[in-house]
Amino acid sequence: MSLAAQALRNVCIDNAHNAVCMRWFGGIAPLVGLLAPGSPAAVHEQAAAALANLCSDNAQIRDGVRECGGVVALVELLARGGSAALHEQAAKALRNVCWDSTETCDIVRECGGVAVLVGLLTRACPAAVHENAAAALATLTYGSEQCRKAVRACGGVAALVALLAPGSSAAMHVYAAGALANLTSESEQCREAVRAHGGVAALLALLAPGGSAGVHKQAAGALVNLTSESKECREAARACGGAAALESVLACASSAAAHEWAAAALRDLEHDQQVDGELGQPS
Numbered sequence: 001m002s003l004a005a006q007a008l009r010n011v012c013i014d015n016a017h018n019a020v021c022m023r024w025f026g027g028i029a030p031l032v033g034l035l036a037p038g039s040p041a042a043v044h045e046q047a048a049a050a051l052a053n054l055c056s057d058n059a060q061i062r063d064g065v066r067e068c069g070g071v072v073a074l075v076e077l078l079a080r081g082g083s084a085a086l087h088e089q090a091a092k093a094l095r096n097v098c099w100d101s102t103e104t105c106d107i108v109r110e111c112g113g114v115a116v117l118v119g120l121l122t123r124a125c126p127a128a129v130h131e132n133a134a135a136a137l138a139t140l141t142y143g144s145e146q147c148r149k150a151v152r153a154c155g156g157v158a159a160l161v162a163l164l165a166p167g168s169s170a171a172m173h174v175y176a177a178g179a180l181a182n183l184t185s186e187s188e189q190c191r192e193a194v195r196a197h198g199g200v201a202a203l204l205a206l207l208a209p210g211g212s213a214g215v216h217k218q219a220a221g222a223l224v225n226l227t228s229e230s231k232e233c234r235e236a237a238r239a240c241g242g243a244a245a246l247e248s249v250l251a252c253a254s255s256a257a258a259h260e261w262a263a264a265a266l267r268d269l270e271h272d273q274q275v276d277g278e279l280g281q282p283s
Helices: 002-011 016-024 028-033 041-054 059-067 070-079 084-097 102-110 113-121 127-143 145-153 156-162 170-183 188-196 199-205 213-229 231-239 242-251 256-280
Strands: none
Touching (some): 028 059, 041 059, 041 070, 041 084, 059 070, 059 102, 070 102, 070 113, 084 127, 102 113, 102 127, 102 145, 113 127, 113 156, 127 156, 127 170, 145 170, 156 170, 156 188, 156 199, 170 213, 188 199, 188 213, 188 231, 199 242, 213 242, 231 256
């Protein structure tokens, strides 16, 4: 079974035609069945990897995986434990199957998947596990308000801020900052939690010259959510040199979105200072 699952995994890598054939000939349900308890660990790993590849760029296949119980099976697989390679592939599959579907995101939440993914972030795992778990959480928090609440409730903000530390990969920084941007878009509690756990300084550090455009974009997006709605976050940003960090993004060849959000965050910081100056002037 392991070799068969591995073969299916391989034929679906970057091959939309083969992926559609898998669905057409009824291959999704048997593949999901291989995730059940009792199968060897190698079979679980290869089946999860095959599902990750299948779901990467086909909405109909993602729907098919959801309809035959694949989402719940992947969450249960992660919850049962296993090797780092298994965790990496199962988290990647969850990320892909949830793409652009609030319904699927909410199924993950309902069967405890948010807490399982946050748990992976707090364990001593290889970077690839943390990256895929953070990527899955970024997808979940983008697609569902209820998932955003669940991430906050199970300590996900602190776990994501910790991934912003120097030395993590650019991919890790992109996914963690992206998830934080989603979490802080509408929640005062999340904004305060990010500030309390040192997230303002950590996000500003990601804006350093030489960073990737993707990192700059996600970090600036999270920062503008923080500075636009929270005076405390603006004060924290100013205290650790936020203006200079934001100006450095505007001066470098980053993405248009990074420029837009950095400029907006910079205006937020300057606005408080202008207001304070006006209040201090004699009438």
